[in-house]
Amino acid sequence: MGMTISQKILANKANKDEVKPGEIVMADVDLTFANDITAPIAIDFVKRLGVDVFDKGKVALIPDHFTPNKDINSANQCKIMRDFVMERNLPNYWETGEVGIEHALLPEQGYIKPGMLIVGADSHTCTHGALGAFATGMGSTDLGFAFATGKSWFRVPESIKFIYKGKRKKWVVGKDLILYTIGKIGVAGALYKSMEFTGDAIRELPMEDRLTMCNMAVEAGAKNGIVEPDEITVEYLKERGIENDQYGILKSDADAEYSSLIEIDVSNIEPQVAFPHLPSNAKGISEIKDDIKINQAFIGSCTNGRISDLREAAKVLKGKKVAKYVRLIIIPATVQVYRQALKEGLFDVFLDAGAVISTPTCGPCLGGYMGILADGEVCVSTSNRNFVGRMGSKKAFVYLSSPAVVAASAVAGKIIHPDEVLK
Amino acid sequence: MIIKGRVWVYSDNVDTDVIIPARYLNTSDSKELAKHCMEDIDESFAKEVKNGDIIVAGYNFGSGSSREHAPIAIKASGVACVIAKSFSRIFYRNAFNIGLPILESNVVDELEKSDEIEVDTKKGQIKVLKNGKVFESSVIPEFMQRLIESGGLFNYAKEILKV
DSSP states (O other): OBOOHHHHHHHHHTTOSOOOTTOEEEEEOSEEEEETTTHHHHHHHHHHHTOOOSOGGGEEEEOOSSTTTOSHHHHHHHHHHHHHHHHHTOSOBOOTTTOOOHHHHHHHTTOOOTTOEEEEESGGGGGGGGGTOEEEEOOHHHHHHHHHHSEEEEEOOOEEEEEEESOOOTTOOHHHHHHHHHHHHOTTTTTTOEEEEESHHHHTSOHHHHHHHHHGGGGGTOSEEEOOOOHHHHHHHHTTTOOGGGSOOOOOOTTBOOSEEEEEEGGGOOOEEEOTTOTTOEEEGGGOOSOOBOSEEEEOHHHHOSHHHHHHHHHHHTTOOOOTTOEEEEOOSSHHHHHHHHHTTHHHHHHHHTOEEOOSOOGGGGTSSSSOBOTTOEEEESSSOOOTTTTBOTTOEEEEOOHHHHHHHHHHTBOOOHHHHHO | OEEEEEEEEOOSOOBHHHHSOGGGTTOOOHHHHHTTTTTTTOTHHHHHOOTTOEEEEOSSBTBSOOOTHHHHHHHHTTOOEEEESOBOHHHHHHHHHHTOOEEEOSGGGGOOTTOEEEEETTTTEEEETTTOOEEEOOOOOHHHHHHHHTTSHHHHHHHHHTO
16 A cells, blocks of 8 residues: 555654554654744753753744734743753744744745654644645644654544645635635544645645645644645745755655545635634635625735735735725735835835734734734634634634735725725 | 543533633743633633533534643643543643543533533543443553653653653
């Protein structure tokens, strides 16, 4: 029996010829990281052991959630991180002014390569599967263990093969494909499993859209999301100075075993909106019959804060104004994205429209700061979760959608298709 | 271990944002986290929870964020055990890692708030005291049992690193 790409990576790193779903293996990890919320507990684990980190080059500490420090407690958490980094002389740390959202920053800066085994103390670590790595989120204690030993244990997951066919409609992006998919299988539809995204429509999908899709694999309960590397992957890495002799390309065997195969014709998918309070409450935008008035629109996060996302938003916002009493908050995910958007004139488009632009941070996505919702307020957001209380008040309502739909909705003051604003 | 206690009953998809909202994640202090445990799903929980209480729930308990603060807050609230139809995978690992006993069972269907149950964590049996019905929980994987026996992930790291 052949193996899936996920099995192959785990087998390689566990030093085995073959691994089977359900088997538990101890494997060597290639990259380990944590953020300002999860790092302090992991750091404490390493300190209590009285050891150094296993490999300074393979540890990254990224203060992105509540930075620039939102309050005294957050500042103290960041200080724990910074002190540890300085004391151990760790190279992979980004100060405010350099830092971006971890899952946007790491691929952008060339830290992610195909075939790597990656663990991060953040559930959206699955993002990095877009580059053909096996990447999964864990808690702080697991990361402390990985920081100290360079190892982690894994239950080899069953894989679900998603086969996307057909041509995407105008405005339909990676975000729509993944919201549609989660809507189809549910928030526990891939629990403990690997989501392998395949098919012609994936082969044509730009890397940033693939990152968005793998990012939300966890919203279906998955252990990882993964895309086999191809020309688009090679090109993305080349742009970061990584030539193809620096990594191997693994693919799933033709006779690999899948727990199920799910075919999706993307030509039938229209822009998607996930209703409160689950990412699986996805509907096609034309199914929305009653007006959903909004108080806030948010474009950013590890899901949709990359340059292509800001370009999509700018296409809609150019020459338009945000509706009265609506707040449009735009947060480029990294400093590089910020600078690029500035260079391309996107900031002028956003500012002319009446949006506010923040420095890179996770900020409002998890209800940290920079855009907290009041009781009864409605936000349409490009982020990944619309749980009760996720963006502030537990009496608020969050709808998830793509950057173009969020931008259009900010202009209209209600959730709307981009074509409606541009006609 | 035998745990006898009264239950708090919740439905499916109890996510880590409602277990401990992110607005309280600017600390890792377990007592501080416990003060806000379950706040966005049940305001009475933190006020009324007693040592030895048990949380029972439906499918996909602990979904969403990887924040270990969620099981830490539950454990620091005095909760002795969480029993759900299924758990999200990160929460499952986190609970094991910090020593919060968790079991997979459908017992929630039989229970109302404040009912009492008796849990035998070793046998994986759950007895509903009001009617004597017994539920079996799924078996804990052998590797994880060994983890528990060696005293959790911290001691396991010590073994590997020989420190």
